Amino acid sequence: MQNIPVVKMGIISVSRSCFPVALSEMRRHNVVNAYGADLYECPICVETELDAKKAVEDVKAAGIDALVVFLGNFGPETPETMIADMFDGPLMYTCAAEGDGDLMNGRGDAYCGMLNASYNLGLRGKKVYIPEYPCGTAEEVAQQIREFVPVATALVGLKGLKIFAFGPRPNDFLACNAPIKALYDLGVAVEEHSELDLLVAYNKHKDDPRIPAKVEEMAAELGNENPYAGVLPRLAQYELTLEDWMKDNLGCSKYAAFANKCWPAFQTEFGFVPCYVNSRFTGRGIPISCEVDIYGALSEYIGLCVSNAPVTLLDINNSVPAQIYNEDIKGKCDYRLNETFMGFHCGNTCSSLLCNPHMSYQLIMKRQLEPDGEPDITRGTMEGDIKAGDITFFRLQTTASTQLRAYVAQGEVLDVPTRSFGSIGIFAIPEMNRFYRHVLIEKQYPHHGAVTFGHHGKALFEVFKYLGVTDIAYNQPKSLPYPTENPFA
Incomplete structure (x- = not known):
């Protein structure tokens, strides 16, 4: 569609x-x-x-x-x-x-x-x-x-968007929880369901005659060397479930995005991780955010409209080890170590945005759910290093009192191997260390950020401004201190 x-x-x-x-x-x-x-x-x-x-x-x-x-x-x-x-x-x-x-x-x-x-x-x-x-x-x-x-x-x-949400946020992920009142103020429809509703719909698609064709389509994308091909029928069944749900429940809306539960009960009850299916939908222009992040899905959709290209949602995840910085970045790129970080998610980024895209299993979940055997219910990630190039990291979020706020920061993915797992890349944003402290932490943003592949900050800023967002933060240059920045530090 x-x-x-x-x-x-x-x-x-x-x-x-x-x-x-x-x-x-x-x-x-x-x-x-x-x-x-x-x-x-x-x-x-x-x-x-x-x-x-x-x-x-x-x-x-x-x-x-x-x-x-x-x-x-x-x-x-x-x-x-x-x-x-x-x-x-x-x-x-x-x-x-x-x-x-x-x-x-x-x-x-x-x-x-x-x-x-x-x-x-x-x-x-x-x-x-x-x-x-x-x-x-x-x-x-x-x-x-x-x-x-x-x-x-x-x-x-x-104005024509409906966000389908399945399941409450995982425990200890309150950071991705926010009141939905602001969505109504924006004219966005939201339809929340239990993950049990999704499981019922999934089970109804058992032996769906369309599954073999969907499996062939997935196998063609993943290639003949995929060691986890046995999980494809389950993933195909799930993809058909979401396609039918969107078709049957779009109602008066014209466009769709999803914010879906993906752990911890998902693996034991569905029998796989949904990351690969999420990546395929997002590659087709239908964002699916992880961990029932409704405002993450909203942000992804805005980025999709602005860039007219696939987007992703990533954790602002971990610092870059000094060893990697010294070996591959220092002297080659004009960034300090604390201007770099790794953006990561389990495997939700579409294959066209990854170097060496391949199916794998969710390592963190396997440690807990399948510590001793071959991966089964933790299979289903789309993994690879994110391709180098310009990016824009951004998010539209509401506070607990339903005040919309946003941030926009332009940077790039560096052409540096991550030596890690998941959909992951080494990101560099000018003055990231100050932006991290005085915007992301100071204003209590969640760990998820939406990513467009290109510099789209100008358009995103104007969208947020048109929507009436008065607090639009960005990575300010050193010459422009943040209000909370200590001038004596």
Whole structure:
């Protein structure tokens, strides 16, 4: 299924009556030409309140999901901001730079008009996306719109998202527990079930005729050298269970994510670990977070929309040994030891993101559940070192009092062998040591972080800002101390 929206963008131009309407129309048309065919051009240039009504009706009829309000000249502050009252989707406001006409009869003063637009949007209590510098030529405005698309995709996606959660959080993992009230505030549906409900659904899929084909599909991905192929029929049965659950229970929602129980009773009752299936779903654009981490699943979904590529959820797990740092990092990469760490999870990262992806067993669980024999019920992880490249580590979370907060930090996965197990990589984030202490610890974030593969901090920051998150932390440079940072340390 297509699990993120394909956003259809539209543009409406506005014009103040004492300025030439033809100037705004011409500039709008130039933006559309610079952007390309995927931008719908509303033919109505808004000068009056009734124009605003007609223009919004036009873009709605055209199936527009996200809208650009373009001040081709100064713009009428009341009608142009009424559009925000009438259009129930992501909105961007920006304006035209001068330079395509003389400064006597062809001056638009949109630079001034944006100030009035922002004031009136505030009076109406409307949240909109405004670019960092909301004034530009046709080519520059077209680029602003391109940067708005991933933001709008995430915002539209959240309105159609349902998160299926199975089971209470494991004991001693309260850090991943948070009130779901904030999900309703965001327009996200959440459907919580017992892991027993999942087990009942799984058992109903016993001897499902689709299992052999699913096993063949998995075997093709894992290759002929997989020593744990005997667990594939169970994993195939589980994957079909989740597929059918999503299909049968999506209801009025359009998109899905899961937050599933995965231990400690899962192995003994289902007979495997679900990591490999989780990795396959996430590779198909359907995030499944570990340990019933609902806000982890939410964060993964936002990252999926912003990057339009597979994401993962990892523990901010362990420090990098000095020996590895000295052998493979020091002098080769411009990072201090305390700017590096290992991101790890048991085996939930999709194979396309791993070096030498292979099926294995969950070592930590085997120590407890199968200490003396060959792995059986602990089989089912997707393991390998995470491929080197740019990443963004981030999370949207709510406090116990349902205040949304978020963090975003850009960095990279280093091309350094981890010498460890699981889905794991050596991560480097500038000033990670300070970020770890004064954001992650100080603000009591859980150990799970979502990861996009690429630098998507700009779009993620704008998504969180649009959602009304006022506390958005990032890895601040040394020249910018954190409020809680001791200046004498």
